[in-house]
Each structure stands twice: as structure tokens, then as C-alpha cells.
Amino acid sequence: MKTHEDEANDLNEVRIEACIVNHNTSEFAELAVRTLAATHADWLSSGRLGATVVDNHSTDQGLTDVKAACRELDVRFRQSAWPAAQAPVNTHGDVLRDFVVGHEAATHFLFIDTDVYFLAQDTVGVMLAELASRPDVWAMQARFAWAEENRGLGSSLTVEAGPTQQLWANIDGASVGPFAGPYKPRCHPALALVPNTAAFRKVADIIGLSAALIIAADPSTAGFADTFGLASLVMQTHGLRYALSEVTVGHYYGVSYEDSDQPVAGKIVDCRQRLAELRSA
Secondary structure (H helix, E strand, O other), X not given: OOOHHHHHXXXXXXXXXXXXXXXXXXXXXXXXXXXXXXXXXXXXXXOOEEEEEEEOOOOOOOHHXXXXXXXXXXXXXXXXXXXXXXXXXXXXXXXXXXXXXXXXXXXXXXXXXXXXXXXXXXXXXXXXXXXHOOOOEEEEEEEEHXXXXXXXXXXXHHOOXXXXXXXXXXXXXXXXXXXXXXXXXXXXXXXXXXXXXXHHHHHHXXXXXXXXXXXXXXXXXXXXXXXXXXXXXXXXXXXXXXXXXXXXXXXOOOOOOOEOOEOHHHHHHHHHHHHHHHHHO
């Protein structure tokens, strides 16, 4: 079986599949697509990197433009099996799991949030080389510019993790809680490169990549694990961990909901300015 290092040394055999999940955030998804293409032209043209926008049945005005960008840049576009507007829960993890299960031949997966944009050439190549030197690492996560600048260097690795929360659950009408538990650390799927190993595929297939609420009286065990969080904990039982890359990407955060600390309106203005430059180029 090939190691990460073998794959990095033979780039002709690398087949990375990138997944961008969109639901009514189409302007940001177009920016993710265009910046990925602008910074990884050789990767895409050689077939070593394939990209797919998986759309959660969007209806926003920017949908036509993101579809056009996909056609222009040879990026696949398809609808998910999990229409977000009709689901009772967040379906992000379901979409990611389906993507993993449906791309068995990939050597790696590149998970990209719709509100991420690339800042530097060959981000994927740098992350691939980092993985090659770290056999105990199951995923390499990018740094996020806003977090690194406003919360301190390295803070991207533990975004939101740590604070104790009061949690409740409802199981078939029976209430459980309140009970205390922390927000669990996780590999953040906003921008993560993951080798398609047997362990990861089995975790994705059996455990899934969705969020989870861990019910326990002991607050060191209990807690909330956001998308990719429970999978990150399970991979840890294999003696594997995730690591923070040296590469940095832009990440707007919260474009599908209002965050008083980072209003959506300003993010839309910035996104449109970046898109105008890319479209004219």
C-alpha cells in the first residue's frame, strides 16, 4: 500500500477530488471556483485535481453565474441528494459523506467551504507535501486569514473549540438534559486535504461526517461535535491526528446567517469586488 510520501513523489498518480457545497451562497461559491482555478491551473488541466460544486438545491440569484463559471473552468456541477431547504437538520455532513463514497478512486479529497477563496498559487501542492512528511496525520487543514489575524497565529486549528455549553437532546419525545459539555475540537472542513485511506473511508461510511451530540454526565466526554467533529474523534482512536498547514486561505465565515461581529453585507461587497477582478481577467 502506498504511503502519503509515495503519492507525493509520484504526482502523476495523484487524483484529488475537490468538493464545494453550495446552498444559496452562489456568489461565494463562484469565488471559490474561480480562485481555485486561478491558483491551480496546471493541477486542473492535468487531471490531477478534479472539482465539483455540489449544490443543495439553491434558488438564489447567483446560481446562474456559478453554473456558467463551472462550464467555463471545467468544474463539475451537480445537485445533492439532500435538499437543504427540505431537511430537518444541517445536511453538510451528509453531502460530504456521499461525495467520499462516490469517489472511491480518488487518492485524496479536498473539502472546500463555499465561502473560502484561495490566496496563493499551488496551495494544494504545499499541503500535499506537508502530508507526505507527516505519516501520523490523516488530514491537513489550511489556516484562515481572519482567524490568524484577529485571534492569533495557529488559532485556525481550534476555531470555536473549547467553551463549555449547556446541551439538551430530545429522543422520541423524551427530553435529555441539560448537561454540560465542550465544543469539541475538529479538523475544520472549510479547507482540508484528506488522503483517501481505508480508515477514513470506513469512518465516513460507518460513522459519517455529520455533526453529533455526545450525551454523557461526564463533561470531559459529553459535548457537541460539529461537521467532521465526530469523524475527527474517531480518527484519533486510530492514532491519527489532523494538523495545521502553513498555507492560508480567505474564509468569510457565516455567509448563510447573520453574525453581529462580521456582518454579511460587508462580505458580499468584498466577494463581488474579487469576482469582478477575476471575471475581467
